[in-house]
Structure formats: C-alpha cells, structure tokens
Amino acid sequence: MELVLDGELADLERKILAGERLSRADGVRLYQAKDLLAVGRLADLVRRRKNGDKAYFIVNRHINHTNVCENLCKLCAFGLEAGHPRAYTLSLDEIEAKALASAGERISEIHIVGGLNPDLKMDYYVEMLRRIRRALPDVMIQSFTAVEVDYLARVHNMPVEEVLAVLREAGLDSLPGGGAEIFSPRVRKLICPRKISGERWLEVHLAAHKLGMRTNATMLYGHVETAEERVDHLVRLREAQDISGGFLTFIPLAFHPQNTGLEPQSVSGTTGFDDLKALAVARLMLDNFDHIKAFWIMIGPKLAQVSLTFGVDDLDGTVVEEKIAHDAGAATGQFMSKAELVKMIRAAGRKPVERDTLYNVIEEVF
C-alpha cells in the first residue's frame, strides 16, 4: 500500500526515508497538509526508527509552589498579583509534605514550577531543593523553568550560570521546558510581553547544558501564532540542540484559553487535528531530539494514547496535582495511576517502559 494518500507529501517521504533534514518550507507544508494520516505515518516511521516499540512514562509528582507572578502573561490563567484573594505561596514544610504524598506511587521525579514571586529569594529555592533531596534522596528534581532561573539571576544580580550552579549544588537535576511559548517576538508581544525573549530562554538552557544538566523544551501552540512561527520555533530548538545536545524531550503544549487574558479575544481551544499535527510535525522537524512527549493533562488521555501512532514515544506521567493547565480550563483529571498508563500504552500496541528523568529504564516488565 503506498504510504501517502494522494502523494501530497511524496517528496517529503523520500527525504524522511533517506534521513535528510527537513527545511522550514517542508515544516510549513506539513502543518498545512490536509492528510492527517499521511503526516502521522511519516512521524510514526521516524518514531519507530528512534524508539522502536517502546513508549515511556514516568511516575512523577508536580508541585506548583506559588501562583504569585510579576509577569501576568495574557496566555496564563494561573499567575496572580500578590495580595489577590486566591494568591498563594507554599511554605517549605508544605512543599516537603506534598513531595512525600504521591498518591501511593513510588515516584522517581518531582516537577516544581511556579510564578515569579518577588518575595521568594534564592534561599527559599535552595532550601526547598535541599529538603526534597534529603527527604527523597533517590528522586530526581526537575524544576524551575528558564523564566524562573532568569528571574533569580536578575533579582540577585548574578550570572545565570552561577544561579544554575547554586541550584544544582542544592539538588536540582534538570530544568523543565516551560516558558518557551513561541520564540517569535511578534507573538511574545501579544501573549507574554513581560516574559524573557526566546533568545534568553535558549541561553538559559544552553548554560544548563554546559553545566551537564539535561533539560526539556516546549512550545505553546494554538493561540495567535502562524505555521511559519511554529516552524521557526522548532528550527531554533533544533539549532540549539545541534550545539549542545542537552535537550531530552520536546513537549508541545496545547493552549487552553479559558480564564486567560486571551479569552476575550475569542481564541478557541485547539482541535484534535491541531494536537496530533503539533506532535507529528515536531517529530519530523526535530531530527536531533530523541523523544517527543504528549502531555495527557493538556490533550486528554484518549488523544494522548492515539498520539502514540503520530510520532509520540512518551506520555509523561502520574502528575498527582496540577494547577496551571487546570486554571485555564483543562477538563482532565490530575492523576493517572501507573496501571492506567501501562494499560493505555499496551492497548496502543506499544511496550510500556517506566523511565526516570534522564530516560534510564526503571521497569519494563509489567
């Protein structure tokens, strides 16, 4: 059976089979292609080449330590001004208690991100990391987006390298990929004018990679960006990865408009086609990334499972508690058990593999 319906993408198929790098124009064509399954098949081919039958998940726990944020981005429904009735900041005791309460699962990763809270200084972050490290010595800590790291550097007038070194010394293992949004300055002006630039975001990650820390990358899609701007975002990540090789995974994040500053402009949520294409095109463009992750919190468990045939090899994890996407109207649950993740992966015909932050195998026989 010929691979591509109508041959709309036949030339790209040849390139992909030959392992050639796709151009910006190719990326735009893939986003605009009508034939969803053809894009999926191409991405599936690359996924199989890189990861075989394996589909990864992690037993993790998210903690959002504060929703007080100086940036108040339009894209966000989570951040609030200090003094707002719903504003909160967790104490170090509360954070430690949450880290220890992980819905009965044996976790391998703690994932902590929060707002830019002017009351929280380096000592709070350092102490947080030390206490978690002490309480859970075998757990990897993947915390603080590039935006938060940059904020600490500015607040303390320190070079970002030094901030990262101090945090690392206190127990930080890896940076999550948040805050990347879309790198284009045009888009950032519209959705997050006060947030660090795309260049700065990449600088922070490259600095982390230089220290030997692995990090993730994301892209928030489905708001005001064009297909060209999405492709530009992917190409810039690909270029950075060529330099450092420090990115572990790419995670496209579906924009949720509810309660955000973009809702009044009647930006609708993403469709199923958008979500699957964002994942598949990422798999095809990011030829130097090992992993593409679908975050079930954002697109729902059913579509996340389907995405395993659209280039995805990782479904994230158990999560336990999540506030950022849920404040923006995500209708998903906040916890998925290990058994559910295993079942979902199996039902898609893949081999479930429990991994740690760095994709070391924890368990693969279930």
Add this chain to the structure above:
Amino acid sequence: MRIESSCGSGVKPVLNLDDLLNEAVQGRRLSLEEGVALLASPDLLSIGRAASLVRRRMHPGDRITFIIDRNINYTNICCCRCRFCAFWQEESDPEAYIISKETLFKKIEETIAAGGTAVMIQGGLHPKLRLEYYLDMLRSVKERYAIHIHSFSPPEVAHMAGISGLSLRKVLLELQKAGLDSLPGGGAEILDNRVRRLISPEKITWEEWMAVMAEAHQIGMKSTATMVFGHVETLEERVKHMIRVREQQDRTGGFTAFIPWSFQPKNTKLGGETATGADYLKTLAVSRLVLDNVPNIQVSWVTQGAKLAQVALAFGANDFGSVMLEENVVRAAGVNYRVPAEEIIRCIRDAGFTPAQRNTGYEIIKELS
C-alpha cells in the same frame, strides 16, 4: 504486515493485512475473521487510511454532515435496569419523572427556534404507560409542529407490543399512522445474546432487536443502528454485531447510519473503564470497512469529546452526528461534553472538510462553505 488470525479453530490461515485492506478499499466484502484480524492489529493508521478511502468512494467530495435536533427523554423510569446504564430510575425514586405535554411542546418549540429539524423522543421502559400514551404523544406533536419524529428504539417498540398484546408490525403501523417517521438505533448494545445476558439481561434479545428493525424497514421506516462496545464483549462479538447489521441491511436496506460508541462506566453497576482513544478509532474504521452497505458512519462526540470525534473524520466517518440541544443518558454516566454548533462547524472545517446541515434522511439542507 503478516499476522496470524486469532479466531477460528483448526487451520489458522495467515492473512496479509495490507492486501486485505487494499481489497476492502476496492469494495470486497470482509469476513468475520478478517474484521477480527483488523481489530486485533496495532496498525491503526493503515486501517484508518483504508476506511478513509472507502469513505471517499461512498461520499465523493469533501462534505461532512451534521443534524440539528434534540433528544427528549419522556421518562427515566425503566423496568429494564441494565447494568451498563446510569439513566434509569425506579418509579418510587425521588428523581423519577414523566414529562408533561407542556414541557414536551416547549422543548420542541425551542428545537424549531434553534433551526432543528427533528426530535428524538426516547425513554425508559415504563411499566404502566399504555400504547395509547405513545400514540397520543405522536399525534399531539404532529398536529402542532412540522418536525421529523425520530423516536422509540427497538426495546421500547417491543415493550409497547408486550403491553398492548399487538404484533410488532401492528404496533409500528399504529405508531407510523400517529406520526412516527423513523427509529433510532439504540438498544442494540452488542447484538449477541451472551453479552446481553451479562450487561442487559432484561432487554430484548438481538434477534428481537433486529426483528423490530426489519418490520420497520418493511413498512417504509428508516432507522439507524448503534453499537456500544468496550465492556464485556470479545473482538469477535464486536464484528459479529457489524455483520448482523450488514446481513439485515442486505435484506431490508433501511439502515441510514451506523453509530459506534464506547461504554461509559461512571455511575453504572457494570463499572470498569472506558475504551481507549485508539480502540474507538479502530472500531469506527473497521465498521466503515465491514459495513459496505450502510451509507453513513457517525462519530459520537457526546461520548468521545469533540477532539477525538474530529480525528475520527480521518478514520472513515462522514457524519458529525447531532448538534443536540439536550442529552441526558450519557450525561447521567458522568460524561459531559458540550459542543455547540459553531464548535462542530469549526472542527469540520479545520479537518479540511465542508460542513453541511442535513435532515434525518441525510438530505442536505444547507452547505456552509
């Protein structure tokens, strides 16, 4: 890809899935065993692509249809008490109801005002309502409104026959004379008696369900057929269901559409988990391939959500179903996807198709270019 067939005993023929899909695209009818082999295969995209090609052959052009209508549940009192259902109540239950005529008329007026062309009136199997109640309901609606009445699934029709002592044919003729236009395909669940004994032991057998549809088709009434999968049935029973619909369709030709949807476990006695997204898409695609004589395959956004329903348009579906103004049965099972007409239209367009509003008979009312 070569796979071993998993059913049948003795000789195990080896099927080549790609050949099989190519032949199905050309129009060759698939066997039970071939349908099972497809459902058991992990090759979701090949199956989806073949189903998509069949959809294109059967529906040239890139139109995806939908209907504006309303579900009206006249009562939730039901003596069937199925284990997979979260809607039914005992007569004595405080939440039990029978709607008044005023309420019924008001709901119909709202439907017409919203551009609706049909109502689907369905209810539980009420132990005390007589046939005259249903006939009077139909007459009173038809006297007042020019609206298509797509109502009473086979278990209700069989229940009316039991209560009145009339034959199925006679009941259907009476209902038709009073204004019933077509039958919805509910109550089919899985058309196999082993499964029915487990999930809905008090419900009519699959043969009785089919007998109601056959009689309806013979007196000129069209109907749809549904399938509720993802509970206790085997893959073979799923395909058997499709083939039983196909065989009936060869005889009477009255099925307009097939609507597969997955069991929603919340608040039901049966419990358990819902089918995965991949299972839904594969089952829908296989139904497009097996049901070569049923013109339309409908997605179920009510049970799957708008995102997965939209993706199903790339897996062989050609109809987005109903922009329902009201839906109570699935909602009782804890699923509450609200998809307004604009959202359905956006989903269809975004998938590269042209949305078109249709009536119950699948005639186009208007295309939204």
